[in-house]
Amino acid sequence: MAEYKLVPFERLQEQFGRLPGIGPKTAARLAYYVLTMPQAEAEKFADAVVQAHKTIRYCKVCCNMTDQEICPICSDPKRDKSVICVVESLQDVLALEKTRELNITYHVLHGLLSPMKGIMPDMLSIKELMNRLKDHQAVKEVIMATNPTIEGEATAMYLSKLIKPLGVRVSRLAYGIPVGCNLEYTDEVTLTRAIHGRSEM
Amino acid sequence: MAEYKLVPFERLQEQFGRLPGIGPKTAARLAYYVLTMPQAEAEKFADAVVQAHKTIRYCKVCCNMTDQEICPICSDPKRDKSVICVVESLQDVLALEKTRELNITYHVLHGLLSPMKGIMPDMLSIKELMNRLKDHQAVKEVIMATNPTIEGEATAMYLSKLIKPLGVRVSRLAYGIPVGCNLEYTDEVTLTRAIHGRSEM
Numbered sequence: 462m463a464e465y466k467l468v469p470f471e472r473l474q475e476q477f478g479r480l481p482g483i484g485p486k487t488a489a490r491l492a493y494y495v496l497t498m499p500q501a502e503a504e505k506f507a508d509a510v511v512q513a514h515k516t517i518r519y520c521k522v523c524c525n526m527t528d529q530e531i532c533p534i535c536s537d538p539k540r541d542k543s544v545i546c547v548v549e550s551l552q553d554v555l556a557l558e559k560t561r562e563l564n565i566t567y568h569v570l571h572g573l574l575s576p577m578k579g580i581m582p583d584m585l586s587i588k589e590l591m592n593r594l595k596d597h598q599a600v601k602e603v604i605m606a607t608n609p610t611i612e613g614e615a616t617a618m619y620l621s622k623l624i625k626p627l628g629v630r631v632s633r634l635a636y637g638i639p640v641g642c643n644l645e646y647t648d649e650v651t652l653t654r655a656i657h658g659r660s661e662m
Numbered sequence: 663m664a665e666y667k668l669v670p671f672e673r674l675q676e677q678f679g680r681l682p683g684i685g686p687k688t689a690a691r692l693a694y695y696v697l698t699m700p701q702a703e704a705e706k707f708a709d710a711v712v713q714a715h716k717t718i719r720y721c722k723v724c725c726n727m728t729d730q731e732i733c734p735i736c737s738d739p740k741r742d743k744s745v746i747c748v749v750e751s752l753q754d755v756l757a758l759e760k761t762r763e764l765n766i767t768y769h770v771l772h773g774l775l776s777p778m779k780g781i782m783p784d785m786l787s788i789k790e791l792m793n794r795l796k797d798h799q800a801v802k803e804v805i806m807a808t809n810p811t812i813e814g815e816a817t818a819m820y821l822s823k824l825i826k827p828l829g830v831r832v833s834r835l836a837y838g839i840p841v842g843c844n845l846e847y848t849d850e851v852t853l854t855r856a857i858h859g860r861s862e863m
Contacts, residue, residue, distance in 0.1 A: 465735050465759045467727060469714035470752070476710045479703075480692050491681050493753055495711055496718055496727060502680075503715040507708035509677045510696055513670035514704040517697055526668060526697060534666050551671070552694055558666045 470496065522593065524586040525569040526551045534558075540566055543601040547590065547620060549573055549608060557606065565604070568593065573612040574619055587620065594627055602630040609636060671697065723794065725787040726770040727752045735759075741767055744802040748791065748821060750774055750809060758807065766805070769794065774813040775820055788821065795828055803831040810837060 470492055478488035495503055519525070520532035523545075527533070534540060534554075544565040548554055554567050570585040594600050603624055607613035621631045636654035638647055647655075671693055679689035696704055720726070721733035724746075728734070735741060735755075745766040749755055755768050771786040795801050804825050808814035822832045837855035839848055848856075 465733075465755065467718070467729065467752070467756075469710070469717045469729055470727065473710045473714045476707045479707075481695050482688065482691065487683065489753060489756075490683065492714070493751070494682050496714055496752075498715075500715050503711055506677045506680075507711040509670070509674045510704055510708040510711075513674045513693070513697055514699075514701050516670045517668070526671065528668065528670055532666075550694070551668070551697075552690060554666065555690070 519586075523567050523569060524571065524589050525554055525567060534566055540564060542566055543599050544604065545590075545593065545600055545602070546604040546606050547617075548606045549613070549616075553606065568603075570607075570616070573607060573610075574616045575612045582619070585616075587623070590620070591623065594624060594629055600629055602632060605631065605633045609634075724768050724770060725772065725790050726755055726768060735767055741765060743767055744800050745805065746791075746794065746801055746803070747805040747807050748818075749807045750814070750817075754807065769804075771808075771817070774808060774811075775817045776813045783820065786817075788824070791821070792824065795825060795830055801830055803833060806832065806834045810835075 473492040473495060474485070474488045477483055477491045478485055480488075483491070495506065498506070516528045517526050518528070520527045520529075520535055522531055522535040525532050525534070529536070541564050545568050546557065546563075546565050547568045547570065548557070549570055549572065551569060554569060557563060557567075568586070568590045570587070570590075572580055572585050574580055574582060574585065594603070603620070605617035605620065607617050617633060624631050635658055636651065637658055638644065638651060638655045644652070674693040674696060675686070675689045678684055678692045679686055681689075684692070696707065699707070717729045718727050719729070721728045721730075721736055723732055723736040726733050726735070730737075742765050746769050747758065747764070747766050748769045748771065749758070750771055750773065752770060755770060758764055758768075769787070769791045771788065771791075773781055773786050775781055775783060775786065795804070804821070806818035806821065808818050818834060825832050836859055837852065838859055839845065839852060839856045845853070
């Protein structure tokens with residue numbers, strides 16, 4: 462009895478299976494869906510993958526992903542260049558920009574320090590950040606907006622020790638209870654931080 | 663303040679967001695992952711999508727997806743052509759073939775009857791199935807292996823009424839408790855079916 466194999470389907474399933482959070486079952490479902498798409502749609506999908514890769518590069522100033530030499534944020538004359546918000550990735554920039562309230566610039570590290578995973582300072586865009594601080598005396602404040610995880614904290618601490626000697630103010634995002642949350646379900650560490658960081662009403 | 667937009671990223675996110683079960687957050691995560699892939703990997707991914715679409719067609723006999731004129735199952739001389747197992751999709755064939763115990767052929771409907779969703783008999787490969795039964799007097803049995811859902815049942819019932827007058831035996835997959843399950847968590851309908859379908863030990 463010949464074993465039934467459908468090589469193009471299996472290859473597609475394997476490709477989907479490499480994506481983060483996609484297990485073999487989901488990969489099979491996605492691969493099947495792509496096969497049932499109209500051909501033009503499938504080509505549009507493939508094209509979006511290739512084009513994104515071809516057109517996207519790193520902003521020469523903030524190291525964020527952009528399709529231009531200098532990203533729209535860094536080249537915007539209305540942005541306050543004296544405040545740099547340091548984040549881990551593009552997605553953090555997108556999340557912060559969604560607030561529509563910030564008039565700051567960013568610096569994207571493309572990762573967090575993690576000796577366990579072998580991620581050392583020279584693998585992040587730290588050199589570029591230090592150059593920005595040295596070249597432009599205009600920078601007054603660096604906001605550490607890395608995630609409140611062990612790696613995020615360690616990275617913020619490391620950078621803070623590098624930057625403070627330059628006479629630049631270094632700050633950290635506030636810890637506290639998320640808006641709309643239920644105190645009952647908030648963990649002790651967050652509650653402790655929220656009490657220590659309380660403000661006048 | 664210029665709004666920060668990264669068109670190639672957004673297009674990729676939109677494309678991932680069209681896939682079933684992928685929400686905007688997951689789509690953003692997948693799009694970001696694809697951007698951080700090496701370019702060669704991204705091209706391989708895109709190529710798998712396009713190639714799968716180009717090479718896959720429908721088997722002239724069983725309507726299953728294949729990269730040949732006639733699929734390996736239908737063209738295998740060792741397969742028992744007298745038993746046809748009717749399924750909804752390619753994925754069901756793959757699941758049944760995983761048992762490695764079946765020496766039967768298939769017929770893939772590419773959907774299930776659903777007046778609610780506007781899926782009528784002429785939109786499924788029912789005509790092709792009837793042709794197989796009429797042309798080849800050799801077919802002795804048709805096994806209905808559609809899902810045990812309302813639509814799957816209705817489709818099995820509809821086909822059964824069409825096929826029985828041809829003098830071909832029509833059977834349905836057994837209902838019962840799944841192997842390895844816990845009776846406590848099995849629903850009443852399944853338990854009732856399992857008791858009605860009990861067998862001698």
